[in-house]
Amino acid sequence: MKLSRFFEDIIPLYKAELEDLKSDSEGKNVLKARLREKAEQLPMLLPMMASNPEMLAVAFHQGFIFMNPLTMESLITKEAGKFPSWKTLSAAVKLEPWAEPLSRIVLKDPDGEAFMVTAAALEYLNRSNTTRKAGASDAADADEDEDKEANDENEELKEHGDLDGQYGRHGRDDGDDGDDYDLGEAGADWLAEQGFDRKE
Template sequence: MKFSRYFQELMLVYKAELDDLRTDSEGKDVMRHRLKEKREQLPFLLPMMGENPEMLVTAFHGAFLFMNPLVFENLASKEGNKLPSWKSLAAAVKLEPWADKLAKLVLAEEEGDRFLVTAACLEYLSRSHHTRANAVAEQDDNEDQDEQDESHEDSDLDGNYGRHGRDDGDDGDDVDLEEAGADWLAEQGFDRKD
C-alpha cells in the first residue's frame, strides 16, 4: 500500500504522539489519564486543527469503529486536499458514543470535516496490521540499504575490499582468535587461562 505524503508524515507524528502519551518518566502506563486530559483540552486546541492536526488527533484515539477497512486503505493514498467529506464515510466508520460531543465541536469548525476524516484514517492505520509507520520506515531503510549495496558493488569494480565494500581484516593470516584474545587479556593484566 502506498501512502500519500500527507499521511506518511502525519502517521509518523501520530505514532510519536501516542508513544509520548503512553508512559510517564517512571515508565508507568498513564495513557488513559493523558487521553482524558487531551479530550478536555480539545476546545482550546481547535485553532491549531488546520495547520497542526497532530496536536488534536490523539483526542480521538479509540473513537472509531471501522465498518469498511478498504475505504481507509484507499484514503491513505490521498493528499489532504483530496479527502472526501466526513458524511460520505457514514457507511465506513462510526463514532464511539463518548466521541460524539468531540466530533460536533470539531465539525463546527471550518477545517473540521477534513480533520475528522484525517483522524479516522490515522487511527485506522495505527491499528491495522503492525503499525504502518514502521512499514513506511522499513521501506525507507530498505531503499537506503539498496542504494548502499549498489555503491558497494560499484566499489568491487574498482577492486576495493570485496563484495560488501569493507575490509574484514582477513589478510590470509590464520590467527587463532581465542589465543589472540588471551594475549590481549594478559596484556591488560589478567591471568591467562590454562
Template sequence: MKLSRYFANLTSSYNAELDDLRTDSEGNNVLKARLAKKREQVPQLLMMMSSAPEMVAVAFHGGFFFKNVMVLESLVTREANKFPSWETLKKAIIIEPWAQALVNTVLTDPDGEHFLITTAGLEYLNRSNKSRTVHPSNADEIASDEERQQRDDDDAEYATEEGHDDDNNDAYLNSDDRVADEGETTEYDLDRAGADWLAEQGFDRKE
C-alpha cells in the same frame, strides 16, 4: 498499499504523540489518564487542527471503529485535496458515543470536516497491523513490531476499561473476517460489492 505523502508525513508524528502520552517519567502507563485530559482540552485545541492535526487527533484514539476497511484503504492513499466528504467517509466508521461528542465540537470549526477525515486515516493506520510501504519517500517502517505490539496491548487495555469488546474491534477493523463469520457472501462477491460501494461514494474504481 502506498500511503500518500500527506499521510506518510503525519503518521509518524501521530504515533510519536501517542508514545509521548503513553508513559510518565517513571515508566508507568498513563495513556488513559492523559487521553482523558486531552479530550477535555479539545475545545481549546481547535486552533491547532490545521497546523498540528496529529496533536489534536490523539484525543480520538480508540473512538473510531472501521466497518468498511476498503474505504479507509483508499483514503490513506489520497492527498488532502482529494479527500472524500466527511458525510461519505463516516458511513464506513462506527463512532463511539464519547467520541461523537468531540466530533460535534470539532464540526463547529470551518476546518472540522478535513480534520476528522485526517484523524480517521491516522487512527486507522495506527490500529492496523498491516505492512505498508511509505511513499514517496524512503522513510523507515511506520512502526517496529515491538511498537505495534505495545500499541495493541494499550488498545486492548483501553477497550476493556471502556467496556468495549476487543473481539468486536478486530471484526470491525477487518471487514473480510466479519463477512466470512456471518456467511454473507463469498470473497469474490465481497470484492465486487466493495468496489461497487466505493464507486457509488465517488471513489475511483480499480480494474
C-alpha cells in the same frame, strides 16, 4: 499498501504523539488519563487543527469503528484536499459513543470535516500497522518453531545413528561400515534357514 505523501509525513508524528502520552517520568502507563485530559483540552486546541492535526487526533484514539476497510485503504492513498467529506466517510466509519460529543465540537469549525477524516485515517493506519506487525511476528514464530522441530528431529536421528552415521544421509546402509560382509552370503544363509539347499 501505498500511502499518500500527506499520510507518510503525518503518521510518524501521530505515533510519536501517542508514545509521548503513554508513560510518565516513572515509566507508568498513563495513556488513558492523558487522553482524557487531551479530550478536555480539545476546544482550546482547535486553532492547531489545520497546522498540527496529529496533536488533536490523539484525542480520538480508539474512538473509531471501521465498517469498511476498503474505503479506508482508498482514503490513505489521497492527498489532503482530495479527501471525501466526513459525511461521505461516516458510512464506512462510526464513532464510539464517547467520541460523538468530541466530534460535534470539532465539526463546528470550518476545518472540522477535513480534520475528522484525517483523524480516522490516522487511527486506521495506527491500528492496521499494529495488526500487520503482529501478523508478521506470528509468521516468524511459526518459522522458528518449524526450524526447531526440524533440528530436534535431526538430533534424534543422529542419536539413533540414522543421520550421517552408520547409514548414509537417506537412512540406507552405504556399505562403508568397514565390514567385508557379503550380501550374497547373507542371502544364502537366509535361504538355508528357510529349508532350501545351499548352492555351492
